[in-house]
Amino acid sequence: MNLLTANDRPGQYPPSYYAATATPLAPFERAEGDMRADVCVIGGGYTGLSAALHLAQRGYDVVLLEAHRVGFGASGRNGGQVGSGQRLEQDALEKMVGLDDARKLWTMGEDAKALVRRLIADHAMPVTFRPGIAHACRHDSEVAHARAYAEKLSRDYGYDQVQPLDQVELAAMIGTGIYKGGDIDRGAGHIHPLNFALGLARAAADAGVRIHERSTVTARTGTTVATDRATIRADHVILACNAYLGDLERQVAAKVMPINNFIIATEPLPGLMQPVAVADTKFVVNYWRMSDDGRLLFGGGESYGYRFPDIAKTVRKPLLEVYPQLKDARIDYAWGGTLGITMNRMPCFTRPDANVFSASGYSGHGVAMATMAGRVIAEAVAGNAERFDLMARLPQHRFPGGAALRWPLLVLAMTWYSMRDRLGL
DSSP, rough: TTTTEHHHHHHEESOOOHHHHHHHOOOOOOOEEEEEEEEEEEOOOOHHHHHHHHHHHHHHHHHEEOEEEEEEEEGGGGGOEEESSSSSOOHHHHHHHHHHHHHHHHHHHHHHHHHHHHHHTTTTTTTOOOEEEEEESSHHHHHHHHHHHHHHHHHHHHHOOOEEHHHHHHHHHHHHOOOOOOEEEEEEEEOOHHHHHHHHHHHHHTTTTEEESSSSSEETTTTTTSSEEEEEEEEEEEEOOOOOOOOGGGGHHHEEEEEEEEEEEEEEOSSSOOOOOEESSSSSSEEEEEEETTTTEEEEOOSSSSOOOOOHHHHHHHHHHHHHTTOOOOOEEEEEEEEEETTTTSSSEEETTEEEEEEEEETHHHHHHHHHHHHHHHHHHTTTOHHHHHHSSSSOOOOHHHHHHHHHHHHHHHHHHHHHHTOOO
């Protein structure tokens, strides 16, 4: 199954709310003929666009190849949440890599948030950063953990932006009383993800990056890259394909599993909740926020298989569990996307070959970290690999079962955890 075409039309954005409300960007021409570059970037999402932009600003000649359109994949379809720190909490990172590296990872995560905001401002992108991500807990034990973690971040990391919320406070904020409590992170926020990706592409092109869309990479030998119409010979190659890597680099793909996720956009619903983003504590997480024009953008549901299901039906079920009062609300948009996850839910940074860099597997925490990954790779290409090596030191394991069995094994695991969600465990 080719994920590049399994659920989408070639060279077209999905019928999402984001695509309908994006500031248009004219298509870039396909790659043609023999080309030479300092760096060839494969993939036009946050990682690839950020790497290309930062390299061009350093004076490198960069060619970027995108199979569909820039921002086509997870970068243009996600929940838009710009979260704090890393995908794992600091307690887990301290156990995984030790206190010193855990502190460096926290700093990098905070730098990533700041980078997103700075890029928006520096390049006058049509993107508004809305502050606030609430975490909604289903159990009293999770509420207690959220309070303890907020205290830890303040005490050990000097981060005082997380405010614990009891059940009444959280309900007043998000418009539903089904959760036991949680917290609100005022230092995090949410954005229009496709407009941010398109803004990165405009900035990269203005900086001199040669962007080519509808240019699917068919082979790579060292730092020579081929499409069906072009050959690019470069000094460095950056693999920024995330879940769409496929057979292009199997040793990375074995550690980054593609999974699908789904979002709907309702009719405008003024007054439903405050303008914050939310994520709950289910294993198959629900996440949502209000759009700038007052729609509820709600992500959730589960499906097993590479092909998308009936998305509106799939997502309506968890939506009504959270907001039963919306049983008659109209759904105006429904779309799916493919993201990359790793075994430990931390990004996979690696050098699969000489002068070849790869970053992927952001596991739902990619708006800020994928953007930062591009900058970190640009630093490494330029000779300063300190932050790249920090990420590359994270332990990463192959998914069990190899190419033939890893998907069925993941289905079994997801079925088990989704059953626990339904049972309220």
